Amino acid sequence: MHNTHFAAGNPGSATTFPIDESQLNQDLYDAVNGQWAKQATIPADHSSTGGFMDLVDNIEHTLMTDFDDLLAGKLTPANSEMAEFKKFYALALDTAARDKAQATPLKPFLASIEALHSFADLNAKLPKFYRQGIPTPVTLVVEPDMKDTSNYALYVDAPNLILPDKTYYAKDNPAAKQLLPIYTQMATKLLTMVGYSADDAQRLVDQTKQFDALIAPHVKSSEEAADYVKDYNPFPLATVAAKTDALDLTATITELLHDTPDQVILPQPTYFDALSDLLTPANFTLVKSWMLVKTVLFASATLSEDFSQVGGTYSRALSGQKQARSPKKAAYYLASGYFSQVVGDYYGRKYFGETAKADVRKMVVKMAGVYQNRLKTNDWLSSATRQKAIVKLQKLTIKVGYPDKIDPLFAKFKVDTTKTLFENAQAFDEIALEEHFGHWGHPVDRDKWDMSANTVNAYYSPSNNEIVFPAAILQKPFYSLEQSSSTNYGGIGAVMAHEISHAFDNNGSQFDEFGNLNNWWTADDLAHFKDLSQAMIKEFDGIEFAGQKVNGKLTVSENIADAGGLSCALEAAKSADDVDLRAFFINWANVWRMKATTEYMQLLLSIDVHAPAKLRADVQVKNLDDFYTTFNVQPGDGMYLKPADRVKIW
Template structure:
């Protein structure tokens, strides 16, 4: 449950463009961002520009400068993990060696797949297959048990699809007709680059698409997956294992975690209802090709420049990105992705610090206090549910800036400078997989962060009942000492309250103060909350955008969080010594500044749980009475919504 999705970057600052005051009552987003949008251009290696991406781009520029000093010896590593990052970053940048290695480092893995003659061959090495992170028709992983988050559970899931969402496979979806040929061309080219002849490559890609098409009817759409609670479908391991006679999951688990749990969790149970019909000897050639093609595509980004360019073709078509990132930027992205928490520790300590961490924590506590008062004064919850909601809020864990220490996993990431880049990334992947499996039987580590400190985002974790604000988002336009309190509340205040609101959105509200899936509502309160949620669905559902329409069910949780966050931040802004609600609403609209390719906007409409940025800016403010008085919004104005249609939940 994150505050936002991200594309790439932006080229101009927020403060350089005037607000059109005459249009604030007609289209808030356009009045605030219209002048910027007129001159904004999307860089060729990006699918969007603006808003959050200003910060992403600025951090990238800062860290690339710092890491150039690191490579030159002008900046000394602060710790052993940073020393290994330095080696890996240098290796990522060495395209001369990457080009010389070509596809050679990948060949042993392709041979491993090629040597499979049947499911029996795959089953004989299934545990090692999982350890290596190779594609498999059944996915497994360890995560906290949603009904008892003090311990870990085993999740057994379906593989991902080629197209972005199940809905793309509908006969009347034109996007598939455009995207699948791009995928086909890319995958076929990559296979010829690793040594297969054209006919063999074409056949394997066709078989890959055939197996993918068999999977598609049995997995969830993004809308279905957005109902987080419905991920929890426990089944006996014996029942899941009996669904197919081709793979012995129990034996593999005994090898991997030295245990065979009585039950496992199926996020997509319908897939396992069908898996016996999918994994047949007749389909084995399809599965084999599917595994091989997925392996080559996954490796393309860490091989030579030719592989990197070709392997990104499909992703660029999905997002409308016209060209690949430069070698320098791609190397930076690769290295900082593998060493994300190490880089985050560096960024947080150098550019944020303990003093700022303490200050921002106080801000979050203040916002939580405002939220608690709103719960106390809530006029539609019963006293019993209201009391439990306040208990949940008081138990909320707050994480700000960066973790106190680097995750011990990264101490194992030692770089072999004599090996290839691919070999090093493969070993890191295997270490991360082994670390995940090692959680089995251990208490849940609630100190772990799911984001690094240099990530421009924030999130709420329902299973931990925690809100997390990485250092990178704690800067202008979200927060700055140079901004007024009203501006800061319209920025970081809304972010903070947004994440708090996730504890009480349609998903988070079903988890208790310990993060366990547990209904703490009275029947009447829950029924009323569901009615309010339906009103939020209706408010967004069907709004035309980018030639398509918004899916209110897909975006409901984030829209509830936006509504609660903005409303709570507004109350906090009004309690300050100096109040300027115009600045509050203008900064709210400003943080959503974004210009995207049509392809990227349409992709997000299909898969993203967030509404489009323009609508996040415009629709939510229509629910707030203070917006109408601040900008004298009257019936007939573009920003007017009749009082009976205004949605107010938190």
Template sequence: MRLNHFTSDVSAGGSASAFPVDESKLTQDFYDAVNGKWAEQATIPADHASTGGFMDLVDNIEHTLMADFADLLAGKLAPANPEMAEFKKLYALASDFDRRENDGTAPLKPWLAKIANLKDFADLNAHLVEWYQKGLPVPIDLSVEPDMKDTSRYALYVDAPSLFLPDKTYYAKDNPAAKQLMPIFTQTAVKLLQLAGYAEAEATTIVKQAKDFDAQIAPHVKSAEESADYVKMYNPFPLKDVDAKLANIDLAAAIKGVINDVPEQVILPQPLFFDAANDILTPANFDAIKSWMLVKTVFDASGALTEELRQVGGTYGRALSGQKQARSQKKAAYYLATGTFGQVVGDYYGRKYFGEAAKEDVRQMVLKMTHVYQQRLKTNDWLSADTREKAIVKLQKLTIKVGYPDTIDALYSKFKIDEQASLYDNLQTITETIIANHFGHWGQPVDRKKWEMSANTVNAYYSPSNNEIVFPAAILQAPFYSLQQSSSANYGGIGAVIAHEISHAFDNNGSQFDEFGNIHNWWTEADLAHFKDLAKSMISEFDGIEFAGQKVNGQLTVSENIADAGGLSCALEAAKSSDDVDLRAFFINWGNVWRMKATTEYMQLLLSIDVHAPAKLRANVQVKNLDDFYTTFNVQPGDQMYLAPADRVKIW
């Protein structure tokens, strides 16, 4: 279930520099000049797919919170609130691997039996409401999200299921990655089913059938590139018409059971899947669908059972990313528990390690950046007066969230841990609580105060449907932000991140939403045509660049590249307005924050599915568009970092 369709984040990046800049490379390869010395000595930990970048900050927070929570488990640290007390109980269960071994696969087997005992579609339809309420795999996804054309109310989204491979492009006959990955997926799935009690021959048959069904889905779902166009996800249809496309699934009855209502209209993010549904969801395919459900269920469960299941279950994911080994048991328990109690852990982290004073200081930085952006809009030379006025209104209506929420989401007060039950059973109960809360939004006003990231998350995001920018506490530290850094260095870090998120309000996706977060064209026809031409220039600037043995997809990454360009340009203007301006420090810290060393497998995976360009290219390409970069480092024609003025892409 997708609980958050429409957010744009800043994603992967860097750590503070204690390494010298190679002055000889600044005009040839800016990223290598800033990060090359670091890269020479950097080692990717065996349980990581990358290092440097945001990963250094993630690791630092992990180290800090694991130490604190060890004290919590030992009784040296008292829970700060009732939610934290429940978190402690779950963390203890997740950490008790002896008990997990004793429980074995017994907690999982009743759920596998539910699937195995299904006889036909009539039987599935009789249990379909329960399937949705308990979070069991279903070949049609349901979620309650803000209506993209009226974000004050919720709509019901009806979607296709996810694929086994990372993207539909992997299913193309000429894609070599699938030939490497699918055998590993197959071996992993067969082994998991064997560990769950299936004989090898039966497990092999189940996995083959599951893969057959998965392959039938693939041609009819969107690729990552297609999904990156948010507006094209909004395809309203009468429910009766969608239900009519599903001869063997009683969708309307299931929806009524789940939300206690039958809406006249539903939204299909991937309508082509439903055009093909009657050719896929057939009685002849029912055994394959059951096998698909079994494989999905055993994968989902593997991290909450025995150590062998945890290790085997992660094999496919590690092959995808190039990660050499699984996390330690202690780290696995930490991430399972903190991931489940995200806002509770975020509240603890934000209040202890960020605090109200820093929260207000950064908020003032955000307000300053929005003021700079507003001034740039006022003096924009290619927008008409009408469009410019509406853009400024949208900016003025922008909601700003910094640090951590004022209160913990009430959902977490419903999480009650039964210390006598298994870890798996407790997680299942929490899953059902989350699902009930999610579907309970139906018919209620949209809660715009909700955060989609916990405060201990090293990231930031813009939500078009809320017209809001959110900066969790964890990203608000060096190299992005520190009182020990110069203002110019801070602007090259957190300033660019802040303006990046603001720019998402005016990228190729965000520009199609109004100040209330609704899909609404507020552009004049001529302005929109010109903006699309500028966006094409950004697509061309990145498209086809060789990286990690593959090529960058400029269309997939265009929204993030527009946001990077606008963010860096706006932050540069803010830095120049300071009395202690130091443009060298500004650009060097921009290079620092994109420091990243990753496995080839991980880089290639990101190239296929990530809407962000590779970190090195984010550092190198965007600075070429700024005239001040050339004067700061004396970049001349003939230098590799030189881009002719006519070719420099300037949008915001």
């Protein structure tokens, strides 16, 4: 159900800037990155800059250049899926055809929503709407059963809110006062572009916001959702279906799955407790308007360039991005989004290759070995829990670079060049949704990747007990054969051990070696682990940043993984012949290099499970004794933390 990603910020940079040696014991991040930060500028179509973003930009430039050659016939498609990608990318780039079509291809979908006059009408069309991806007040997702990950379960959930988090709906939250008018203006304009009158557009958007505000009190905040083990709330389908007489959930689910599950999982039971009060005949008009507005918003990216520009206004305001992407960049991201694994396969094979795959895999295995030794010598786990932890580690699946084969889904994507971009994208969405619901009743395919190889990130999947390192992150400053082993351990080594640590963070530790939700701890060990987790919450909670404060509970799992990853990577670095702890710590600070808009930093503080990049660099090293000896950190220095306050978990 959940994957734990390494980073949502923008770390690192391959360019070297002078280090302020006098400040290494006062503020590691500023000493390493201060000179860079003074000259760094955030591009107008970005919300941040820094090495992670630099890597993204470099890959974007490389692939866009290659795909220019693909379109020009200078590069032959590597396979049939790539040939379809070429056609789709050409459609996305054809702004004249998109501008000519305007909203025409969307109108039949809007007409089918407009024709609804009651919940009875909605029920008649509900299975079709799910197959088409039209927003509904109840979300259905087929994912591995968290307690039996070889098989699928149906998760029945609440829809997303307009504002980034339910905390934004509090009366005293100033961000909502800034953001809702921008959303209103954007949505109203899009509706008039589709053909609604100004009055109708305003009414539809007002009603959408009314229904959204009714949903907000009954869904989880980001902090609550971060404790994702609490998503597992199984209920008999009959019990859930009885929570509303407005929607016939049993009939709809049966039609979609060709089966009637005995039970379903509710990640947010409180939403379903409120469902009968939300889906009343009096609220039907609000629900219908909400469905219309959301459908127009989702479609905006695949309609004309004007629609695409206007449709991105709100997300740009959220992140402080000053300008929209160019039409060409937008087309590249749209096409590579739909053909993610196809583009990833091309990137991985051309720019990473089998040799690097084998080399990096060896490094991951080595990090797992270091982790195993740490578990064996752990001084607070009982032998029973320690043995279980080692078994879990030994069963860990490692995926590096790119999948061995492209997911069969993409072979089903056939572009019809006589149709519009929107129609082709909609057809792909429907194929993907059909496959998604078609998983029901089949065993889980553990070979699937949730990230394409051209994604600059990494993740741990608790339900698969696997760590995945896409090719894109496996380059400078994280990893390079040109860097010293200590530099590599401070970069990719810490990333690898971070992902391994997620198997033993406050969430991952509740899943066993098969990825099943299953408590394998003794009661005393679990109680002690919770105390250590609380110490990590306290270490970060309330630190002031970007005019707000860090939420220690929201970020605890990532902070535990950072701590375990960094200390494990440090041990690996010390075991190498050419150990250089100064280089290790400096690259750790270097990979977190980031300059971002205030809006983006504040958004991340509200919703992101990762602490701000600067704090990831600075706070974690204070817990490690070797940091103090490496930089002669003394009481009174900015980087000093009393030994009693240093948090050590893994």
